[in-house]
Amino acid sequence: MIKIQTLSFAYEKNIPVLKNISFHANRGETIGLVGANGAGKSTLLKLLVGLELSYQGTIVIDNIALCKKNLPIIRQKMGYVFQDSNSQLFMTIVFDDVAFAPRNYGLSSAEVDKHVHDALRQVHILELKDKQTYKLSGGEKKLAAIATILSMDPDIILMDEPSAALDPKNRRNLIHILNELPQTKLIASHDLDFIADTCTRVLLLSHGEIVADGNACELLHDKKLLESNSLELPLSFHIE
Numbered sequence: 001m002i003k004i005q006t007l008s009f010a011y012e013k014n015i016p017v018l019k020n021i022s023f024h025a026n027r028g029e030t031i032g033l034v035g036a037n038g039a040g041k042s043t044l045l046k047l048l049v050g051l052e053l054s055y056q057g058t059i060v061i062d063n064i065a066l067c068k069k070n071l072p073i074i075r076q077k078m079g080y081v082f083q084d085s086n087s088q089l090f091m092t093i094v095f096d097d098v099a100f101a102p103r104n105y106g107l108s109s110a111e112v113d114k115h116v117h118d119a120l121r122q123v124h125i126l127e128l129k130d131k132q133t134y135k136l137s138g139g140e141k142k143l144a145a146i147a148t149i150l151s152m153d154p155d156i157i158l159m160d161e162p163s164a165a166l167d168p169k170n171r172r173n174l175i176h177i178l179n180e181l182p183q184t185k186l187i188a189s190h191d192l193d194f195i196a197d198t199c200t201r202v203l204l205l206s207h208g209e210i211v212a213d214g215n216a217c218e219l220l221h222d223k224k225l226l227e228s229n230s231l232e233l234p235l236s237f238h239i240e
Helices: 039-049 068-077 092-104 109-122 137-150 168-180 194-198 216-220 223-228 237-238
Strands: 002-012 013-027 028-032 056-061 078-081 156-160 186-188 201-206 209-214
Touching: 002 039, 013 209, 028 039, 028 137, 028 194, 039 068, 039 186, 068 078, 078 137, 078 186, 092 109, 092 137, 109 137, 137 168, 156 237, 168 194, 186 194, 194 216, 194 237, 201 216, 209 216
Parallel strands: 028 186, 028 201, 078 156, 156 186
Antiparallel strands: 002 013, 002 056, 201 209
């Protein structure tokens, strides 16, 4: 599904952000990307979706190499949910935001309608389809943003800090919805409790390198490993 080999990247010459990254993600896996600020989590997601192409190494999605000429087909397979939902919602009403990509790909009105309704049902906000986006709560905006990428039925979902700024109720709702989705998911987050509740595998990044890759429960219980990489045990693990 996703295969990355010896991936390195720098925004500025001689200042690497990612160094010799190699891993593969199988179909249907949910993988958490964790690490301190500046570890390279968000940059890795940007590379995977093709927002930065001046990298070294290889990125292969469904046996298709990630390069400029292959971007259109890669982006049909992959959805990227930004940390700030407002960056993803720019139409007047929810329906039009979710319909934007299907319309852009030339689907018929009937096909667009089906894609939009299916996407909104998956995130349980079909009743909001005619609501003005500026009237949505923070949690509703996050779900609408996810629906915008689900409308193209991607195989892979990339998410950057999805639980940021959500209240407890919306956070729990998002966890439930993500656990229902069958797609391969890569979730970058500082919220290790959220990662523990949604991911089966974790990649721990530090200074642009993968320093650990393993079972989410086992890795997130490793207090020494986490503290040595400027992280703390998930709060829920303190009360087990």
